[in-house]
Amino acid sequence: MRDVTxxxxxxxxxxxxxxxxxxxxGDAVERERSWSVLVxxxxxxxxxxxxxxxxxxxxxxxxxxxxxxxxxMEKSFFADFDPARARFRTFFRVCLDRxxxxxxxxxxxxxxxxxxxxxxxxxxxxxxxxxxxxxAAWESxxxxxxxxxxxxxxxxxxxxxxxxxxxGREVVFTIFERYDLCEGARPTYEELARDxxxxxxxxxxxxxxxxxxxxxxxxxxLEEVTANxxxxxxxxxxxxxxx
Amino acid sequence: MWIPDAxxxxxxxxxxxxxxxxxxxxxVRALGRGGMGAxxxxxxxxxxxxxxxxxxxxxxxxxxxxxxxxxxxRVIARLEHPGIVPVHDVGVLPDGRVYYVxxxxxxxxxxxxxxxxxxxxxxxxxxRICEAVSFAHAHGVVHRDLKPENVMVGAFGEALVMDWxxxxxxxxxxxxxxxxxxGTPAYMAPEQARGDVDARADxxxxxxxxxxxxxxxAPKPLASIVRRATAERADDRYASAADLAEDVGRYxxxxxxxxxxxxxxxxxxxxxxxxxxxxxxxxxxVLLRVLxxxxxx
Numbered sequence: 214m215r216d217v218t219x220x221x222x223x224x225x226x227x228x229x230x231x232x233x234x235x236x237x238x239g240d241a242v243e244r245e246r247s248w249s250v251l252v253x254x255x256x257x258x259x260x261x262x263x264x265x266x267x268x269x270x271x272x273x274x275x276x277x278x279x280x281x282x283x284x285x286m287e288k289s290f291f292a293d294f295d296p297a298r299a300r301f302r303t304f305f306r307v308c309l310d311r312x313x314x315x316x317x318x319x320x321x322x323x324x325x326x327x328x329x330x331x332x333x334x335x336x337x338x339x340x341x342x343x344x345x346x347x348x349a350a351w352e353s354x355x356x357x358x359x360x361x362x363x364x365x366x367x368x369x370x371x372x373x374x375x376x377x378x379x380x381g382r383e384v385v386f387t388i389f390e391r392y393d394l395c396e397g398a399r400p401t402y403e404e405l406a407r408d409x410x411x412x413x414x415x416x417x418x419x420x421x422x423x424x425x426x427x428x429x430x431x432x433x434x435l436e437e438v439t440a441n442x443x444x445x446x447x448x449x450x451x452x453x454x455x456x
Numbered sequence: 457m458w459i460p461d462a463x464x465x466x467x468x469x470x471x472x473x474x475x476x477x478x479x480x481x482x483x484v485r486a487l488g489r490g491g492m493g494a495x496x497x498x499x500x501x502x503x504x505x506x507x508x509x510x511x512x513x514x515x516x517x518x519x520x521x522x523x524x525x526x527x528x529x530r531v532i533a534r535l536e537h538p539g540i541v542p543v544h545d546v547g548v549l550p551d552g553r554v555y556y557v558x559x560x561x562x563x564x565x566x567x568x569x570x571x572x573x574x575x576x577x578x579x580x581x582x583x584r585i586c587e588a589v590s591f592a593h594a595h596g597v598v599h600r601d602l603k604p605e606n607v608m609v610g611a612f613g614e615a616l617v618m619d620w621x622x623x624x625x626x627x628x629x630x631x632x633x634x635x636x637x638x639g640t641p642a643y644m645a646p647e648q649a650r651g652d653v654d655a656r657a658d659x660x661x662x663x664x665x666x667x668x669x670x671x672x673x674a675p676k677p678l679a680s681i682v683r684r685a686t687a688e689r690a691d692d693r694y695a696s697a698a699d700l701a702e703d704v705g706r707y708x709x710x711x712x713x714x715x716x717x718x719x720x721x722x723x724x725x726x727x728x729x730x731x732x733x734x735x736x737x738x739x740x741x742v743l744l745r746v747l748x749x750x751x752x753x
Contacts, residue, residue, distance in 0.1 A: 342458055364464055368457050371467075393467055396460055421477065428471045428551060446521050450513040453472035 233301050233440040237292050251291075252282055252332060253369065254438045258361035259309055260339045266354035267313050275336050281312045282332055296440040300447060306358050363452055366438075370430040377426065384409060388416055389423035428453070474511040474549050481509060481557065489513075492521055492528070492621045497560055507544065511555040522554040528621045529556035531597055539588025541608075541616050561616050567604035570669050577613065578669050579704055584615040586662055586701035592617075593655040593697060596626030600653060602661035603643040604668055624653055646688055656690040659697055666704070677707050680716035 232254075235247030256278060263274040285291060285308070294304050346361075371394070378386035387409070392399060402420075406413045432449060439445045459467070469486075472494065476483060481498040484506065488495050493512045500507050512525040529546045536542065545557040563569070566585075570578045585607055589599060599620060606619040645660035647653065663685025670678050681703050687693045694700040694715075706713045710730040718726065728735060 338458075345458060346461070360461075363468070364459055367464060367467060368459055371457060371459070393470055394459070394463055396463060421475065424470050424473065425475050425551065427467070431471060432551075443520065446513070450521075453468055453513070 231440055232437045233291065233294065237289065248282075248286055250437050252334075254365065254434070255305060255362070256282070256332070256334050257339050257342075257365045258358050259305070260334070260336060261343050261361045262306065262309065262354060262358040263313055264340075264343060265357050266310070267317070269313075271336065271340060275334075277313050277316055278334065279332060280316065281309055284312065294440065296444050300444055301438065301440055302359070302362060302448070306355070359451075366431060366434055366452060370427055370434055373430045373434075374423065374427050377430070378423075384411070385419045385423050385426075388419045389427075392420055393424070472513075474509070474553060474555060475551065476509075476549070478550060479547065481507065483509075490619065490621065492525055493555075498557075500557075506560045507557050508541075508560040509555050509557050511549070512553050522548075522552070524621060525554045525556065527625070528623070531620050531623050531625050532558070535592050535595060535597060535620075537588050537591045539584055539615055539617055540592070540620075541618060561608045561610070561618070563608045563610040563614075563616070565605055566607035566609055566615070566665070567668070569609040570604070575670060576708060579708055581609055581613050581615045582662075582666060582669060583701045583704050583708075584613075585617060585665070586697045586704070588615070588617045589658050589662060590697040590701065592623075593658065598624045598626075598653055598655055599658050599661070600624055600648065601640060601643075602658055602665060603640050604665055607665075645690070647690055654690070655696065656693050659693050659700055660686050660690075662697055662700055663693070666700075676722065677713045677716040677718075681707065681713055684715035 232247035232250035235243050236251060238244045238247065259281070260274055260278045263269050263277045264271070267274075267277075269277060290308050290312075291301075291304070294301060298304075299307075342361075342364075374389070375386050388405060391405060392402075400408075402413050402416050405411075406416045409416070411419075431452065432445075435448050435452065436445055439448050473483060474494075474496070476498065480502045481500055484497040484499055486494065486496055487508065493510045495508055495510045498507055498509045499505075510525065510528075512522045526546065529543050532540060532543045541558050541561055543556055543558045546554070547556075548554055566581070569581075585602075589602065592599060597620070599617065600622050601619060602617070606617065608616045608618055610616065641649075643661045643664040645653070645657040648657045648660075663682050666678075666685060667674075667682045670682065674682065681700070684692070684703075685694055685700050694703070699714075703713045703715055710726055712718055712723075712726070
């Protein structure tokens, strides 16, 4: 079984620069590492997309994702990617849809379960997220894919921020988690300061630091899943900022 | 980890907020987001005043968007005109994004401001827009994205032309800008779509803005002005934004406009409108004399 990041709880693998370019590298180590980055960044939105767009059962969607990544690696699907024509994210989705369409056509010819499970992916968590997000509310499968991709990038980046703060700056992540990741009514800075025994100015400084660090991490993750500076700028614009 | 939609939107927003801690500015609120960057209202702690800050959305200082934002700031800084918002400062944030500081314009966008307003008041502001654009042309700058959304109108009808992000600057030709097809299709000159742009492309856009302002039922002379400004061939348009402004001025002064050949009826109607006070006085005098004649009998 290939050892790649299957859930967001694991560390996100890193490459030197773009994994989109690295996946086509002649260096086997670099190629392997780049594939790990692409799988970690895309498997979850891809799985949700197959479930929503193709109304696939869990088993069919799992098979589709496993076989897609397997064939993409073997057949170098992404070698044809031209950053001048589309974002890698869009190209990826089109390749995935083509692969699933072929699989649907071939369904009558081969038994389900033909794909060998080679990636350790946490499909339970993806299904749980899909149920929570409410697929029926999405306007289109493309928007669903984009939204889940954004969610996945931020989930990975927040995990990386948590890991970065584990070296004695845990309070920075605690403040960020309690303020920015709060689902209900946000606590005031004064309440956070009182709870943590810190001056209010320290709370706001830590929060500001965490946001800057998160932005840096998000941009570095985007750098890995884009092909060049133009696509990076485009995806940064797309990803950051509320609509 | 699971991130609910509301939390995701919040995190995306705060992550994009520029870090101005090393500057004298503090973010007050977000104003808007365009193709090249986001604009925030900010407080200048030293001068104790509100300003507007545009921050690039590019990820790095060397990125194309950052360079374009710098170029935009330089273009605006060169164009000191009451109809062009002044730039105060340019800088780079710790994360590499470029920002520039400008006057905070208090007013309404032209399309919102013009709604339901007297057409003559709107035309006077339109002339000011033409004058600002003409000033830019005299300095070798073509805006390339003139539209109602890119003009702000202040409390006294003063018009400010905004968003010079894709302007072509003849003094600093940028091959990337020169060939790039940029602009808003509804307001874009046909030749602009081919990347072939000079000041007459802005004349076309001004004509399209005028068309938006006066609507479909515009009087014939105004409709003729729109037609000439938005002619398919650049050679058939007004030669400059100043010429367009002059013709709109003629319409406001009830003089014959160059773009329109008047019929006899139109000429008489215009004469009557222009001299309506004198004609009213003469009419009243004649009526008085008639009444006096009738009652004297």
